[in-house]
Each structure stands twice: as C-alpha cells, then as structure tokens.
Amino acid sequence: MTLLWWILGALGALFVVYVVYGTWLAMVLKWEDEQSVGLAYYGLPPEGRAAFKAKLRQHAQRLAPIIRLNSKLAKVDFSRARIQYKGVSGPSGSCSVESFTAAAAYTPRPEDVFVVTQMKCGTTWMQHVVYEVLHRGNGDIVATGKAMYALSPWIEGRKSVPMAESRPLGTERPSRIIKTHLPVALCPFSAAAKYIYVARHPVSCFASCIDFVDTNVGGMSPELSAFEQWFTSPDLMWWGTWTDHVKGWWVRRNEPNVLFVYFEDMKKDLASVVRQVATFLGVQPLSDAEVASIVHKCGFAYMQEHQDNFEMHPPHILQTNAELFVAGTADRYKNVPADIRQRVAAWVVREMAPSDFPLKERYPDVKAE
Secondary structure, three states, X not given: OHHHHHHHHHHHXXXXXXXXXXXXXXXXXXXHHHOOOOOOOOOOOHHHHHHHHHHHHHHHHHOHHXXXXXXXXXXXXXXXXXXXXXXXXXXXXXXXXXXXXXXXXXXXXXXXXXXXXXXXXXXXXXXXXXXXXHOXXXXXXXXXXXXXXXXXXXXXXXXXXXHHHOOOEOOOOOEEEEEEOOOOOOOOOOOXXXXXXXXXXXXXXXXXXXXXXXXXXXXXOOOXXXXXXXXXXXXXXXXXXXXXXXXXXHOOOOOOOEEEEEHHHHHHOHHHHHHHHHHHHOOOOOOHHHHHXXXXXXOHHHHHHOHHHHOOOOOXXXXXXXXXXXXXXXXXXXXXXXXXXXXXXXXXXXXXXXXXXXXXXXXXXXXXX
C-alpha cells in the first residue's frame, strides 16, 4: 500500500510539473506572438531584434523538457494549423481571418508593386530584387540594419509593417513593395498597380515547404505522408495548391501590368531578370554597374550572410533553424524521395492538364509515371 501511495504521489508531482511547464510555455507563446505583430519586432533596430532572440533562446533552454515531450506526444495537424477565408486556407498565427479580410478588401494604388507567389517560391528574393531595382543597386537595407518586413508589407499577414504605415520606396518611381501569396481570386487587383508573379518547380516548392515547416515546428513536424496530403489538398494547402495558384495567375500573364517570371530563371541568369523587372517597372535603363550591384546584393551568398535583414518569419520558441534559404538551389525536387516525387509530379500533370501553362517545356521532369 505504501508503494502505491508513493507511485501516486510521484505521478501527482509529475502532473503538477507538467501543468506548470505547460502554463509557462503557453504564456511564452502568447508573449512572443504579441511581440511580433506589425512592427513590434521588425520595426526594432538590429540590437533590439537580437535581444528578442536572446530572450527567446533563454526561454527555449528552460522549456526544453516540455518542448521535447510535446514533440513526442503531438505532431502538426494541417487541418487545425490554419485559418480559412472564403475557402482558402492560411497559416494560423502568421495570418488571421481578419488579416485575409482586410487584404481582399484593399483597393490597390498606382504606386503599388505586388510580389506574388505561392509560398516558398522566391518571394523574399523577388522583394529584394524590386527594392534594389527601385534604388538602382544602392539600397541600404543592410547598411542601416533595417528588416525587409519593416519596409515591405505582407498584405494578408499579421507580422510586417501594416499597409497603412508603409511608405513608397525609391525616388525615380516611388513604390510600395507588397508581398502576397493570395491566389488570383482573392488578391486585390487593379490595372493601375503592378504585379510580379514568380513560379517555381512544383516539387521543389513541395520540398521547400517541408523545410519551412520543419524549421518552424521542430520535432512536431509530421510524417512525409501528411506533407503530401497537405500539399495536394485544395482545402488544406495554405493559399491553395501550387497547381491552382499557378493556373490562376498564368491566365493574367498577358495583362500589361503583370510580369510572370520563373524562380529557375532567377537562378540561371539573375541579371536578365533584373533588367526585365526594371523595364516592367518603367525605370530608366540600368547600367551594367547597377545591374552588377543588384545581382551581388540579391545573390544567395549576400542574402544568407545578412539573413537577419531578410527574415521571412519572426523568431519563435519552436524554431530550430532560422536560415533564409536551406539550400538555395533550383533543383530541390531531387531531394524528395523518388516515390513521393513521382506521385506529386503525376498529380501536377493531372491538375495542370486543362491549362496551357507550359509545364512540359518549363519542367520536363514533371510527368506522369
């Protein structure tokens, strides 16, 4: 009987410890969210952002036992880790129904330049290209220690400079650089504004989405089968599937205020894409020296070296790796297990069949097996 009481007492003590740690973790999660909405984090100077990260690391070290335990007990459920607006899902926390609603209701202005992609298709990269084109290669994000999200609003997101507080950038063609992943049906559209859409190899997008979730939830990351179901589901996938997203924006490609480019072309010949963007935005032709400066500053090595200026998500306690690019390659699809790669590719072929998007020409390896 004494042993039984001892066991019950030990279990009770463990339960109390778990409750205390759980309450502490919940409080930290609430605090870090509140401290990263709008400009609360991205508006800080470099030393302020560094101090926030240091405090998060302290909490993470102290809460490591319950974080490890939770990672064994629960995995991310994509049916719950989302908000929905008019049938389109978005990541909860980064977005909300209110932020989606405000984005869809926005009336674009002539100075607005929207950088549009499905997630993990070169959004931050193109934002920086546009920024440097507007500054003719003399942009000072790194020199001033500013964060891209303090200058460029994410229209449907909660954690960037708010639309109402954002300002046009550059002098020759003052422009607001607006990030969005919204599908064509929800993205606010106006003939007066500009839209640059970046498409990426679908299986590379899939692989990069896995990387993104892995780095943001650590041990709570689900099995590959859950990622596959998520990526191919119109209901679950954030901002809709790759196929629906690309098909929708492909239809608009010939409109004079839409520029449709490819991630792979940016990797292969960034200088040509830079000149294409400059022409599209209507700035004076760039000199060879200006193009060279832009290509250098928008290169993988430069942005990785200064990744604190180009963070795609505020740091948080579950984050395991805040690197801007995990690989920075155009052929990330090669790292996906062959069976999953083949299934995702076959799904893409079926879904893209009604569209005249040049799938075979652009991505010849994406085929039905």
